[in-house]
Amino acid sequence: xxxxxxxxxxxxxxxLLAAAAWMPTALAAADDPLPSWNDGPNKQAIVExxxxxxxxxxxxFVPVEERIATFDNDGTLxxxxxxxxxxxxxxxxxxxxxxxxxxxxxxxxxxxxxDKGEAALADFSIQDFATIVAETHRGLSVKSFHSEVRAWLKxxxxxxxxxxxxxxxxxxxxxxxxxLRANGYRTYxxxxxxQEFVRAFAQKVYGVPPEQVVGSAAGTRFKYxxxxxxxxxxxxxxxxxxxxxxKPEGINLMIGRRPVAVFGNSTGDRQMLEWTAAREGxxxxxxxxxxxxxxxxxxxxxxxxxxxxxxxxxxARRDGWHVISMKRDWRRIFAFEQ
Amino acid sequence: xxxxxxxxxxxxxxxLLAAAAWMPTALAAADDPLPSWNDGPNKQAIVExxxxxxxxxxxxFVPVEERIATFDNDGTLxxxxxxxxxxxxxxxxxxxxxxxxxxxxxxxxxxxxxDKGEAALADFSIQDFATIVAETHRGLSVKSFHSEVRAWLKxxxxxxxxxxxxxxxxxxxxxxxxxLRANGYRTYxxxxxxQEFVRAFAQKVYGVPPEQVVGSAAGTRFKYxxxxxxxxxxxxxxxxxxxxxxKPEGINLMIGRRPVAVFGNSTGDRQMLEWTAAREGxxxxxxxxxxxxxxxxxxxxxxxxxxxxxxxxxxARRDGWHVISMKRDWRRIFAFEQ
Numbered sequence: 001x002x003x004x005x006x007x008x009x010x011x012x013x014x015x016l017l018a019a020a021a022w023m024p025t026a027l028a029a030a031d032d033p034l035p036s037w038n039d040g041p042n043k044q045a046i047v048e049x050x051x052x053x054x055x056x057x058x059x060x061f062v063p064v065e066e067r068i069a070t071f072d073n074d075g076t077l078x079x080x081x082x083x084x085x086x087x088x089x090x091x092x093x094x095x096x097x098x099x100x101x102x103x104x105x106x107x108x109x110x111x112x113x114x115d116k117g118e119a120a121l122a123d124f125s126i127q128d129f130a131t132i133v134a135e136t137h138r139g140l141s142v143k144s145f146h147s148e149v150r151a152w153l154k155x156x157x158x159x160x161x162x163x164x165x166x167x168x169x170x171x172x173x174x175x176x177x178x179x180l181r182a183n184g185y186r187t188y189x190x191x192x193x194x195q196e197f198v199r200a201f202a203q204k205v206y207g208v209p210p211e212q213v214v215g216s217a218a219g220t221r222f223k224y225x226x227x228x229x230x231x232x233x234x235x236x237x238x239x240x241x242x243x244x245x246x247k248p249e250g251i252n253l254m255i256g257r258r259p260v261a262v263f264g265n266s267t268g269d270r271q272m273l274e275w276t277a278a279r280e281g282x283x284x285x286x287x288x289x290x291x292x293x294x295x296x297x298x299x300x301x302x303x304x305x306x307x308x309x310x311x312x313x314x315x316a317r318r319d320g321w322h323v324i325s326m327k328r329d330w331r332r333i334f335a336f337e338q
Numbered sequence: 339x340x341x342x343x344x345x346x347x348x349x350x351x352x353x354l355l356a357a358a359a360w361m362p363t364a365l366a367a368a369d370d371p372l373p374s375w376n377d378g379p380n381k382q383a384i385v386e387x388x389x390x391x392x393x394x395x396x397x398x399f400v401p402v403e404e405r406i407a408t409f410d411n412d413g414t415l416x417x418x419x420x421x422x423x424x425x426x427x428x429x430x431x432x433x434x435x436x437x438x439x440x441x442x443x444x445x446x447x448x449x450x451x452x453d454k455g456e457a458a459l460a461d462f463s464i465q466d467f468a469t470i471v472a473e474t475h476r477g478l479s480v481k482s483f484h485s486e487v488r489a490w491l492k493x494x495x496x497x498x499x500x501x502x503x504x505x506x507x508x509x510x511x512x513x514x515x516x517x518l519r520a521n522g523y524r525t526y527x528x529x530x531x532x533q534e535f536v537r538a539f540a541q542k543v544y545g546v547p548p549e550q551v552v553g554s555a556a557g558t559r560f561k562y563x564x565x566x567x568x569x570x571x572x573x574x575x576x577x578x579x580x581x582x583x584x585k586p587e588g589i590n591l592m593i594g595r596r597p598v599a600v601f602g603n604s605t606g607d608r609q610m611l612e613w614t615a616a617r618e619g620x621x622x623x624x625x626x627x628x629x630x631x632x633x634x635x636x637x638x639x640x641x642x643x644x645x646x647x648x649x650x651x652x653x654a655r656r657d658g659w660h661v662i663s664m665k666r667d668w669r670r671i672f673a674f675e676q
Contacts, residue, residue, distance in 0.1 A: 210594025256548025
């Protein structure tokens, strides 16, 4: 009986293998952890990186507690054009809060914003942005701030795509995060944007919990509310600027480990990539290159001062960082595409 | 046959129960997750807290991602008398670094320390301590700093116990951390001491990974070493003072969630306990009271200004925080006791 069973089993296997050869691509894709990525060197690099770092007898094996992957947010996980979402949020709050802040009518940069609307933002300096973000967030408890952000994200619409900002996340990057997590990686967001702003939606939108969001942070102050309950209130003062060299600094402060895989899209991510590249053993450095004006935006590296200048492209080429072409590498950019 | 089996089974159960009544205490203790704790209300409170927060149909159930427990370090997890260990480390570094810092011979507080040795520390102000910590750590890369701390911990000995400081951790608290982790809690250290100082030994000594150590932190600067490799160098400037109100502020910055269980021993932990106490749903607040001068130290709450003044004891009594008596609650304080 044993022998008969074995023969039957091996015949079944042969039959299955023959059937598999005829399987339509759609069925094969069901096993693909990165279905929104086109086949090519970048997709291969990701799959190979995961394989070598999670195979126990591989010389590049990384113990599970060290599997840290960090992702920039604006331009790497979601659309950052024509303006950072948080800047739009702050600008719209200036308008909403105007009645209780009459002094803004005569103080820059608030006056321009109130006079010209969002068109004024085109002329804003980094300092102007910092001022409106700080002043419109000031005095809110962290809890109320999260509620305000969530309420705003429900109604705000992107000017070009006419959809909620939280739908403008890159489906290939979401798949990548999920794939890494399924392989024991912890996925952190390391953003130049506000840490609490991103925490307000990161769990729901990216599956990233608050303790895995590192960002630029205002100080907070512990105080007692009128009912005697303690609360944490946002201060209009930056504690961390998590951008450029501030990214490895923030990673050290908040994680205390060097990432093994790192994903960015601009000069603000340069030092974070360098920090990971200098790690011993396996590591993966990737930059998203926005070269698809039709489906998303096309900016850099032609510009010398843009977010992706030639100098960054040169460094990527020289040091073996992977440059993801949105146009070629991504079969689908947004989940809402069919 | 069914009936016979049932009768046999119930007879077996009766027999086992009878045997259990005669079981020696030693055998029962093998199942005890907290063998260094004496039975009593505090041990009961811990076990009951874990039961209700991890039983799915309990009204006080806490989902696993929210199971955060925070522990103060000095005086809560290890001995803080007669001096904080990090202060001893910094003082001994002043001596070691003296040859390359001739200006210290004429600058306070370095001069007193070099003249009188550790006896000088008794007259130091908080600012003096901050100065020697900042100046002796300055310019070190985070990596070298960890190596220095680890090397020092291997040879340094506590003046009274004549043992390495890392052996002066409280065995009951270690068991408590392990018990909480076994029940899905993540155990964080939230220390007024230096974050990198504690990270240097927390994994090995407490089983707490670097990303779960929140502490007072100097800023760091990302720079390129002579060989071109990037490094992070400690600055002599505090970024976070993680003490008192700074503890809930630090917890919000680094974790972004409110703890469910919290353990401290001094006024520096007051706001962290209040922050947790104000949480909705289950929570556990505990203070270690040093009342055992024979086996460890006896300080407070008799002192008005000590680490555990009467005002803290009053707040604990009024708000249902648990006060752990080292004398009564801990059967064994250190692992090296027989």
